[in-house]
Amino acid sequence: MIAPRAGAGQLRVRVTAAGLNPMDWFMTSDAGTAARFGLSLPAGFGTDYAGVVDQVGDGVAGFAVGERVYGAALSRAVADFVVIDAAGTATSGGDIHHTPDGLDDRTAATLAIAGSTAAAALAVIGAGAGDTVLLGGAAGGVGVFALQLARRAGARVIGTGSPASFDFLRNLGAEPVAYGEGLAERVREVAPSGITAAADLYGTEAALTARELGVPDARITAIAALIDGITAANGANAAPGALDEIARLVAAKELRVPIAASFPVEQIRDAVEVQAGRHVHGKVVIDL
Incomplete structure (x- = not known):
């Protein structure tokens, strides 16, 4: 060739x-x-x-x-x-x-793709200090970046996953909850004061659960589905320099x-x- x-x-x-x-x-x-x-x-x-x-x-x-x-x-x-x-x-x-x-x-x-998508998702919802953020699919490729970036910004993170992923999520700084039927009630148990933002990094479940829990659409995003009223996140829209900053943090061992x-x-x-x-x-x- x-x-x-x-x-x-x-x-x-x-x-x-x-x-x-x-x-x-x-x-x-x-x-x-x-x-x-x-x-x-x-x-x-x-x-x-x-x-x-x-x-x-x-x-x-x-x-x-x-x-x-x-x-x-x-x-x-x-x-x-x-x-x-x-x-x-x-x-x-x-x-x-x-x-x-x-x-x-x-x-x-x-x-490139996961890092920029995570940065774009967190920018859409404005995750920061004082927030309690629900991340759907938190153990996946985008999730591991979004989880750690949200924690660095000062947010509390509740991450959905299978029970097999719970230790993995805890090691990255999230509080895990199982996805599937009854998610809203499980999130209420973990965060009785409520959640303030959500990023669905898998489908629609976490985004729709956030709506059910009273989070305004402006503070909800999804990367793999289109939901009326909710702004989708796309890595192509990440802020200039966001990916280089993620690379710097990984090189400095400040992100895993x-x-x-x-x-x-x-x-x-x-x-x-x-x-x-x-x-x-x-x-x-x-x-x-």
């Missing part, structure tokens, strides 16, 4: 690791879903990547061959090389960031990124099956 080349305004990255997200298999599950992301099937796979710049096109400043980088390239990150537009975005041309010292490539490859499993690229089918099970505690990574 001939490696792609970086054109003007582009960089070529030799990929060393690619992080998986639920959106990866959603996008490649059927033609209609792919089309909503601007893709046609068959397509590549994976969006989060980390690696080393090995070619710099004309007109690109700020990056040099040999520098470690990470970022997002929609549905093409699981590859030996990925070509990124220096001025691109995750969904158009790819985006690229310098990897801070102290941050290994496997961890850097988990940051639990990696649930890693697989060599030859076992990508197994990795996708683990990710698609939707019960992963943390992130799944492909090593290239």
Whole structure:
């Protein structure tokens, strides 16, 4: 196979690791879903990547061959090389960031989609000191970032998950409650004074429960569903610099990124099956 080349305004990255997200298999599950992301099937796979710049096109400043980088390239990150537009975005041309010292490539490859989505979700609901926040799907890839960022902002976090995830959630600073029928009553038991904000990082259950508990729509968000009256959170809308700040915090060991499993690229089918099970505690990574 001939490696792609970086054109003007582009960089070529030799990929060393690619992080998986639920959106990866959603996008490649059927033609209609792919089309909503601007893709046609068959397509590549994976969006989060980390690696080393090995070619710099004309007109690109700020990056040099040999520098470690990470970022997002929609549905093409699981590859030996990925070509990124220096001025691109995750969904158009790819985006690229310098990897801070102290941050290994496997961890850097988990940051782009989950980190930016978590930051965007917390910005929508304005989580901060004095808040009690309900996070749906708190043990998932986005949840581990949102949980810790909310705690750093001074909020109390109640996270939904399966009983098997409870110790994991407690270790990250959340108070766990089981998802499913009766969630509102379980949240009332844990927080008798009520909750003030919610981010549903899985579906609609946590968002609708927050409504039931009296949280105004302006302080509720969801990332994987559209609910009338509730603002959806999208990583593309994260504040400038939010992802770089998350990378800095992870490198400084002020945020943890639990990696649930890693697989060599030859076992990508197994990795996708683990990710698609939707019960992963943390992130799944492909090593290239």
